[in-house]
Amino acid sequence: MAGEDLEDYTIIKEGEAEILMNVKNQVFYNKTQVNNRDLSIAVLRTFVSKRKEEHEAKLSKRTKSADKASGKDASEPAVEEESNGSALDNEKSNVECEVHKEISQVEPCSISEEPMKSAEGNHRGELKPPKVLEALSASGLRSLRYACEVEGIGKVVALDNDKASVEACQKNIKFNGSVAISKVESHLADARVYMLTHPKEFDMVDLDPYGSPSVFLDSAVQSVVDGGMLMCTATDMAVLCGGNGEVCYSKYGSYPLRGKYCHEMALRILLASIESHANRYKRYIVPILSVQMNFYVRVFVRVYTSASAMKNTPLKLSYVYQCIGCDSYHLQPIGRTVSKDSSVRYLPGFGPAVPQECSDCGKKYNMGGPIWSAPIHDQEWVTSILKSVKSMKDRYPAYDRISAVLTTISEELPDVPLFLSLHNLCATLKCTSPSAVIFRSAVINAGYRISGTHVNPLGLKSDAPMDVIWDIMRCWIRVFLWLSDLWEAENIMAIC
Numbered sequence: 001m002a003g004e005d006l007e008d009y010t011i012i013k014e015g016e017a018e019i020l021m022n023v024k025n026q027v028f029y030n031k032t033q034v035n036n037r038d039l040s041i042a043v044l045r046t047f048v049s050k051r052k053e054e055h056e057a058k059l060s061k062r063t064k065s066a067d068k069a070s071g072k073d074a075s076e077p078a079v080e081e082e083s084n085g086s087a088l089d090n091e092k093s094n095v096e097c098e099v100h101k102e103i104s105q106v107e108p109c110s111i112s113e114e115p116m117k118s119a120e121g122n123h124r125g126e127l128k129p130p131k132v133l134e135a136l137s138a139s140g141l142r143s144l145r146y147a148c149e150v151e152g153i154g155k156v157v158a159l160d161n162d163k164a165s166v167e168a169c170q171k172n173i174k175f176n177g178s179v180a181i182s183k184v185e186s187h188l189a190d191a192r193v194y195m196l197t198h199p200k201e202f203d204m205v206d207l208d209p210y211g212s213p214s215v216f217l218d219s220a221v222q223s224v225v226d227g228g229m230l231m232c233t234a235t236d237m238a239v240l241c242g243g244n245g246e247v248c249y250s251k252y253g254s255y256p257l258r259g260k261y262c263h264e265m266a267l268r269i270l271l272a273s274i275e276s277h278a279n280r281y282k283r284y285i286v287p288i289l290s291v292q293m294n295f296y297v298r299v300f301v302r303v304y305t306s307a308s309a310m311k312n313t314p315l316k317l318s319y320v321y322q323c324i325g326c327d328s329y330h331l332q333p334i335g336r337t338v339s340k341d342s343s344v345r346y347l348p349g350f351g352p353a354v355p356q357e358c359s360d361c362g363k364k365y366n367m368g369g370p371i372w373s374a375p376i377h378d379q380e381w382v383t384s385i386l387k388s389v390k391s392m393k394d395r396y397p398a399y400d401r402i403s404a405v406l407t408t409i410s411e412e413l414p415d416v417p418l419f420l421s422l423h424n425l426c427a428t429l430k431c432t433s434p435s436a437v438i439f440r441s442a443v444i445n446a447g448y449r450i451s452g453t454h455v456n457p458l459g460l461k462s463d464a465p466m467d468v469i470w471d472i473m474r475c476w477i478r479v480f481l482w483l484s485d486l487w488e489a490e491n492i493m494a495i496c
Contacts, residue, residue: 008022008023009021009022009023010023012029012141014034014037014141014145014397015037015038015041015145015148015149015395015396015397016145016148016149016395017141017144017145017148017149017176017180018172018175018176019139019140019141019144019168019172019175020168020171020172020175021139022168027138027139027162027164027165027168028138028139028165028210029138029139029141032294033208034397034398035293035294035398035401035402036208036233036293036296036298037141037142037145038396038397038398038399038402039289039291039293039298039398039402039405040142040146040206040231040298041145041146041149041150041396042385042388042389042396042402042406043229043231043288043289043300043385044132044146044150044153044204044229045150045151045388046381046384046385046388047130047204047229048130048150048151048152048153049384050381050384051127051130051203051227052127052152054227055127128154129152129153129154129155130152130153130154130203130204131154131155131156131157131201131202131203131204132146132153132154132155132156132157132202132203132204132205132206133156133157133159133195133198133201133202133204133205133206133223134146134156134157134158134159134206134208135159135191135194135195135205135206135207135208135209135216135220136159136160136191136207136208136209136210137158137159137160137165137169137186138160138162138165138168138169139165139168139169139172140158140168140169140172140173140184140186141172142206142208143156143157143158143169143184143186144172144173144176144180144184147179147180147183147184148176148179148180149395153183154183154203155183155184155185156183156184156185157185157187157202158184158185158186158187159186159187159189159191159194160186160188160189161188161189161190161191163188166186166187166188169186170186173185173186191216191219192215192216192218192219193219195216195219195220195222195223196219196222196223198223199222199223200222200223200224200225200226201223201225202223202224202225202228203224203225203228203229204224204228204229204230204231205220205223205224205228205229205230205231206231207220207230207231207232207233208231208232208233209233209235210235211235211236212234212235212236212239212251212252213232213233213234213270214251214252214273217232217273217274217277218277218280220232220277221274221277221278221281221283221285221303222281224303226303226304226305227302227303227304228302228303229288229300229301229302229303230274230285230300230301230302230303231298231299231300232270232274232298232299232301233296233297233298234266234270234296234297234298235295235296236251237263237266237295237296237297239251239256240252240256240262240265240266240269240270240297241256241258241262241263241265241266242256242257242258242262242368243258245368248269251273252269252270252272252273253272253273253276253370254269254272254273254368254369254370254371255367255368255369256269256368257320257322257366257368259322259327259329259418260327260419260420260421260424260456260459261329261418261419261420261421261455261456261459263292263297263455263456264292264417264418264419264453264455264459265320265368265371265418266292266297267290267291267292267297267299267372267376267455268371268372268373268376268417268418269369269371269372270297270299271285271287271290271299271301271371271372271376272317272369272370272371272372274299274301275313275316275317275372278303279310279313281305282305282306282307282310283303283304283305283306283310284303284304284306284309284310284312284313285301285302285303285304286301286302286304286378287299287300287301287372287374287375287376287377287378288300288301288302288377288378288381289377289378289381289382289385289409290376290377291405291409291454292454292455293401293405299376311346313335314333314334314335314346314349315333315334315335315336315337315374316372316373316374317333317334317335317369317370317371317372317373318331318332318333318334318369318370318371318373318417319331319332319334319353319367319368319369319370319371320332320367320368320369320371320418321353321354321365321366321367322365322366322367322368323358323360323361323363323364323365323366324363324364324365324366325358325361325362325363325364325428326358326360326361326363326428327420327421327424327425327428328358328360328361328466328470329418329466330353330354330365330466331353331373331417331418332349332351332352332353332354333349333373334348334349334370335347335348335349336348336349336350359467360466360467360470361428371417373417375414375415376414377409377412377414379410379414382406382409382410383410385406386403386406386407386410389402389403389406390403405454408452408453408454409454411451411452412451412452412453412454412461413449413450413451413461413462413463415463416449416451416461416462416463418461419453419455419456419459419460419461419462420459420460420461420462420469421456421458421459421460422434422436422439422458422460423458425469425473426473429473429477431473431476431477431480432480434476434480436460438476439460439472439476440460442472442475442476443462443464443468443469443472446464446468446472448462448463448464448468449462449463450462450464
């Protein structure tokens with residue numbers, strides 16, 4: 001690029017990549033999304049290593065099964081020879097002897113070919129570098145960071161349907177040198193059409209649109225290879241959090257509720273929508289990490305193909321009943337299973353989960369969902385990602401933020417959907433809030449589990465039923481009133 005051209009550009013460095021931003025700012029660049037990009041790189045690094053481990057485990061399993069098969073087949077000729085000998089001793093006809101000889105000559109040849117075939121399969125089973133697709137690339141910064149910072153990455157395809165963005169991306173690829181030029185390629189294309197015409201081609205697909213990703217989900221779940229990863233961001237939080245419930249239902253197929261847990265519900269609505277799109281093609285998802293940060297939610301899921309495993313989807317979805325008078329909420333699973341001997345039957349879930357009126361305050365319930373009620377994180381993956389981030393903290397510009405979020409997620413209860421707000425409970429009862437330590441201790445002493453949540457610093461996840469939670473709060477009020485009376489009596493005595 002000529003020196004006079006550089007005067008029109010500002011160089012922006014993030015991680016190990018640099019981009020040229022025109023002073024006219026024709027191409028979208030979001031500085032606050034550095035948290036998003038750092039977290040994506042951390043997950044992608046873990047995905048590359050896990051993918052390699054899974055491939056090696058699969059190869060060793062194939063080798064063992066091939067060895068067993070070859071050992072079993074090698075014993076067959078000896079058995080046949082013995083039977084031939086006994087046949088001769090019994091003075092069978094010459095015709096029968098000839099038949100036995102033909103069998104003994106033919107079968108060992110067919111047996112010896114099996115180990116050769118399996119050996120050839122092992123040579124063919126070399127793992128190719130993962131292929132990445134960024135469906136909406138804009139300046140290409142994310143794709144450049146993937147190519148420059150993630151070791152073992154293969155080709156990165158950056159798409160955009162804006163001509164100025166593609167031109168800017170191509171300039172940035174050249175500006176970042178030989179590594180970027182060899183790995184990253186930019187195309188002017190509609191992401192939906194491109195993904196539909198490249199089914200099961202990419203090991204990782206990244207969707208980070210400005211707004212809702214709903215129009216891209218159908219094609220995205222088709223373009224991911226079996227066992228690949230889909231990363232998806234949604235920034236339309238007003239819709240997902242209940243500001244426009246009818247719009248949310250039209251885009252995601254779920255009705256949101258406006259509670260303190262609305263941001264976690266947004267995550268679960270997005271997961272349920274991705275699962276719904278995947279199911280249409282006999283596929284299903286396994287969430288690895290689901291995060292709410294700043295003004296968006298982002299989920300990382302693996303996509304698999306299995307018609308039988310897909311039947312478990314109703315077990316992972318639930319409707320939510322939220323009382324309009326207090327913070328009580330209840331979940332009703334869509335489906336259930338009944339096991340008999342070795343067979344499993346899939347049946348509708350039992351209902352209703354709640355009466356017409358709340359048993360705690362007597363008010364009505366609002367109903368929302370369906371939402372993803374299964375775990376939204378894989379704790380083993382979260383631990384691996386966090387360990388990787390801490391070992392390479394100098395390579396993450398947003399290390400402090402993403403390490404804090406990952407640490408909180410690693411301490412969350414994985415099997416408890418949604419959460420309670422201690423302040424909201426106290427607002428309902430019009431009392432002073434107990435400390436989080438006191439409330440947690442009471443729940444644990446009652447025999448239940450409790451943890452925080454990364455979505456809300458004041459939120460508490462617990463598997464305790466709502467009636468137990470309200471009993472604890474009633475006990476707290478009695479103790480608080482007793483302490484208040486005691487304090488007031490002490491003050492009176494001091495004045496006297």
